[in-house]
Amino acid sequence: MTMPASHRRRRSIAFTLLELLIVVAIIAVMAAAGVPAIRNIIYSSTSSLAESQLRLALNAARDLAIRNPTGDTAAVFTYESGGRLTIIPAVHVGALLDGQDPGLPYTDNANPKVYRDVFVPTAMVDPVQLPQGWMVRGFAPPGSIYNSSDRDINNQTVVQNGWYYENFSGTVIGNRNPNIGTDPLIAGPSRGNWVFPENAFFDETKREQGDYRQTFMVRFQRGTGRVLGSTFIPSVLLLPRSRIDSNTYPTALADVTPPIGPNDWRRVDRIEDLVGWARSVLALDARQAAALIGARSTDCVTVNSVGILGLYEETRMAAALGAGGVNRITGTIYGTTPTQRVNVGSANEAPKAPNIDINLWRAGTAVNAAGADFAQSEQVQVRINSFMIGALKARDIYSGLNFTDGNRPIDADVRLFVMDTYLGNPKEVKP
Secondary structure, three states: OOOOHHHHHHHHOOOOHHHHHHHHHHHHHHHHHHHHHHHHHHHHHHHHHHHHHHHHHHHHHHHHHHHOOOOOEEEEEEOOOOOOOEEEEEEEEEEEEEEOOOOOOOOOOOOOEEEEEEEEEOOOOOOEEOOOOEEEEEEEOOOOOEOOOOEOOOOOEOOOOOOOEOOOOOOOEOOEOOOOOOOOOOOOOOOOEEEOOOOOOOOOOOHHHHHHOEEEEEEEOOOOOOEOOOOOOOEEEEOOOOOOOOOOHHHHOOOOOOOOOOOOOOOHHHOOOHHHHHHHHHOOOHHHHHHHHOOOOOOEEEEEEOOEEEEEEHHHHHHHOOOOOOOOOOOOOEOOOHHHHHHHOOOOOOOOOOOEOOHHHHOOOOOOOHHHHHHHHHHHHHHHHHHHOOOOEHHHOEEOOEEOOOOOEOOOOOEEEEEOOOOOOEEEEOO
């Protein structure tokens, strides 16, 4: 029988199995080649967006200072676990006589008093958020981070200002770095550090952990908009907790008399006008004011100004440091390791102290003693300092908590900005 012509035509335009496999292979090769390019396009786009948002927030705070003749303004950097880095515009509302060491009671004779500037978020300018995963660190210059000693590593007497103040007793917490070992890169009172917003890494049920809430800001002078730079003026930012237990809130403020009642105006969780509330609190006696908005209060954040900022992507920094990723709860390299959970919570909740999550580097190795955890956290912070200025090399990377060999430079991919003192604008510089 002869096949109909229409059948022959349909057969002539069909594909064989071999042809289909070749087409699929070509598509797979093209997709594999295109994925990195697409990722680079997305990264470049979010990088540009992050820079635009950073500049927007800084310019908004500066413009507010020019229009505000009554007090300085600031762009304060905050971060909540699993969220986005937020830049909050704040205004200066007055000064508070507070205890120098947030870890000691206000009435302790060993706790000398210091004036702190008080900043409050303003409703005149909206907060600005960076894209997911993009972070900013501020450079805390030499002399701005202290431990409990009044002498630096050269045995020279220093004046403690209470910012990133750590009553050091052998443990390392977050950005506060004592002098451990003989590593010349170890950060201490006389060395600078790249600090991260630690406002969310604390236990809100324990008032004595209020000093864990610490961050940085860019401060602008009232009327002129000039950047004050890295001043050593201790300050606090009023940043009320997300949750307040009405049963424990009155008893948490032992220094307040009479005790705060359910409908008391001194309860910050019932206030909409934070600026007016803070000014009213500052009119109280010093002890009560310090209890409500001092460095020991978990409704406030200890903050100081910086003049240099580093913009980067957290997962890229983690990879450059040799980590296996970021903590799934915080979205950062901060978290809780097994030896720390006795004091700071479980692995399934946000850490209650600003500890670097050493598990990200441990990669299944045995759990170390608590002292080893803290010592390794210190080393990670040292490598972060190198990463931020483009000085990280292969020999500095942690691999299973051991340093790798090689002198190969690691691409930091950090954008550094120096605040122009007079113009008040961020200027990008090369490390």
